[in-house]
Amino acid sequence: MLTDQQRDALLADLADALAGGITPGEEVSAAALRDWSPETAGRPLAHVRPRTTEEVSAILRICNAAGCPVVPQGGMTGLAGGATASDGAVLLSLARLSGVEKLDTDGALMVVGAGTTLDAVQTAAAEAGLFFALDLGARGSCQIGGNISTNAGGNRVLKYGMMRDLVLGLEVVLADGTVLTMMNECPKNNAGPDLKPLFIGSEGTLGVITRAVLKLHPGVARADVALLAVPSFEAALAILRLGQAQSAGAISAFEAMWPEFLRGLAPHMSRPLPLPEDAPLYILIEMQGGALASDDALAEILAAAMEDGLILDAVLATTQRDADDLWRLRDMIAELQRDIEPVVNFDVSVPVARIGEAAERIRSGLAKGFPDKEAIFFGHVGDGNLHVVAGPVTPGGSDEREIERCVYEIVRTLSGSISAEHGIGMHKLRWLPYSRTPQELALLRQLKRSMDPKGILNPGKVIEIAGAD
Numbered sequence: 001m002l003t004d005q006q007r008d009a010l011l012a013d014l015a016d017a018l019a020g021g022i023t024p025g026e027e028v029s030a031a032a033l034r035d036w037s038p039e040t041a042g043r044p045l046a047h048v049r050p051r052t053t054e055e056v057s058a059i060l061r062i063c064n065a066a067g068c069p070v071v072p073q074g075g076m077t078g079l080a081g082g083a084t085a086s087d088g089a090v091l092l093s094l095a096r097l098s099g100v101e102k103l104d105t106d107g108a109l110m111v112v113g114a115g116t117t118l119d120a121v122q123t124a125a126a127e128a129g130l131f132f133a134l135d136l137g138a139r140g141s142c143q144i145g146g147n148i149s150t151n152a153g154g155n156r157v158l159k160y161g162m163m164r165d166l167v168l169g170l171e172v173v174l175a176d177g178t179v180l181t182m183m184n185e186c187p188k189n190n191a192g193p194d195l196k197p198l199f200i201g202s203e204g205t206l207g208v209i210t211r212a213v214l215k216l217h218p219g220v221a222r223a224d225v226a227l228l229a230v231p232s233f234e235a236a237l238a239i240l241r242l243g244q245a246q247s248a249g250a251i252s253a254f255e256a257m258w259p260e261f262l263r264g265l266a267p268h269m270s271r272p273l274p275l276p277e278d279a280p281l282y283i284l285i286e287m288q289g290g291a292l293a294s295d296d297a298l299a300e301i302l303a304a305a306m307e308d309g310l311i312l313d314a315v316l317a318t319t320q321r322d323a324d325d326l327w328r329l330r331d332m333i334a335e336l337q338r339d340i341e342p343v344v345n346f347d348v349s350v351p352v353a354r355i356g357e358a359a360e361r362i363r364s365g366l367a368k369g370f371p372d373k374e375a376i377f378f379g380h381v382g383d384g385n386l387h388v389v390a391g392p393v394t395p396g397g398s399d400e401r402e403i404e405r406c407v408y409e410i411v412r413t414l415s416g417s418i419s420a421e422h423g424i425g426m427h428k429l430r431w432l433p434y435s436r437t438p439q440e441l442a443l444l445r446q447l448k449r450s451m452d453p454k455g456i457l458n459p460g461k462v463i464e465i466a467g468a469d
């Protein structure tokens with residue numbers, strides 16, 4: 001802990017380095033204290049909003065010298081408490097490092113500041129006739145730096161991979177203020193080991209991302225979308241196999257919603273749901289194509305699946321508006337979640353073929369152990385990613401802990417992971433040994449100690465190092 005005198009000196013140094021953009025702890029707005037998860041926030045020392053990499057570097061140099069913790073913050077849409085304020089920390093907002101610096105259509109890449117929102121990146125790519133493939137419900141607020149730091153997944157991993165697969169280059173500021181420039185623009189670069197992956201998915205614990213080179217894909221001329229009611233999870237997998245084989249991998253999203261999801265939507269709808277609510281499983285399928293793609297390709301795949309008894313009922317969007325409406329249903333998870341708040345949020349992953357089994361086992365485990373709780377199930381089937389939202393719980397209470405234990409024990413027996421895409425943050429720290437071996441954890445700690453010996457970057461999140469210098 002810093003003395004009052006050290007604190008005052010630190011704040012004065014930060015104010016000198018920043019030319020504005022600093023708010024003292026007691027005046028920090030509630031929105032800057034925690035992300036979307038119900039973690040309790042600590043009381044920060046200050047909130048700083050640098051405009052340049054040099055200012056980020058100066059902040060880290062000053063905080064490192066004083067041994068003051070720093071919490072990097074993006075759009076604050078995280079679901080693991082990674083950006084949540086801790087006691088006495090400097091909250092480092094990247095929001096002002098935003099904007100598209102360069103868009104190269106020949107190289108199919110874009111150079112952006114870390115604070116650029118995902119939505120702005122998608123729009124800039126589309127305006128240039130290209131496509132930025134990451135997509136998730138929080139697109140209007142989340143930032144590219146946050147997406148990279150959490151290795152975000154989202155709706156189109158099936159075709160394009162996770163954020164890791166969309167990063168060509170990075171600029172990162174290390175704990176001591178050193179600027180590490182790795183703004184590679186070459187698709188191929190094997191000049192020794194690549195350091196960028198260290199910062200992708202490390203949730204602000206190893207460095208602060210300030211700029212990025214993003215990989216773009218060819219523009220999408222059409223995206224056909226349908227909502228399917230299917231008799232079983234096995235039928236859903238068979239449709240996915242059929243669709244991928246017949247379209248040469250053009251299926252870009254294959255989202256599952258279990259019946260609780262559709263039943264929960266009904267009270268939020270101003271018109272009837274597009275399909276009856278009593279099917280065992282619903283799938284939102286999207287197939288992307290270029291200008292020459294056939295109008296009927298998805299319809300033909302679905303007709304073949306129906307003939308094989310794999311589909312009970314289906315709605316195929318015939319206009320862009322219909323397609324947007326179907327996607328909106330899937331994006332309404334925020335509303336469903338509000339109905340059963342406070343919630344505990346799971347984004348587990350298991351081998352693709354076992355998602356149906358995982359959902360059934362978790363549903364019956366929760367019903368048996370916690371009959372007074374509601375649970376909603378949905379997921380990205382092609383990626384083996386199952387989301388479960390359960391509530392109401394007491395945030396940080398024993399019911400929350402026991403529900404977590406129940407879900408993570410099942411995931412462990414299915415050889416899965418406690419986090420498919422949201423990350424560990426502070427929320428899942430205690431469960432990390434369920435998904436990482438003691439040897440992996442020891443190496444992670446060693447890495448953290450060598451890159452951030454004073455442990456100033458996002459302490460209490462992801463990697464705990466006892467006895468930092």
Ligand SMILES: Cc1cc2nc3c(=O)[nH]c(=O)nc-3n(C[C@H](O)[C@H](O)[C@H](O)COP(=O)(O)OP(=O)(O)OC[C@H]3O[C@@H](n4cnc5c(N)ncnc54)[C@H](O)[C@@H]3O)c2cc1C
Pocket residue numbers: 035036071072073074075076077078079081082083094114135136137138141142143144145146147148149150151152153154155203204205207208209210334421422425458461
């Ligand atoms: C409605 C909704 C839907 C969502 N859907 C998905 C989904 O489908 N898939 C998915 O993966 N996630 C999803 N999320 C979670 C969230 O949007 C992602 O984790 C996103 O990548 C977080 O970005 P952010 O800018 O909001 O980061 P924040 O929440 O601000 O921070 C997240 C973590 O990254 C660190 N960080 C942020 N910026 C930087 C930086 N520049 N340098 C270093 N560290 C940094 C923070 O310290 C923290 O540990 C969803 C969230 C909501 C609210």
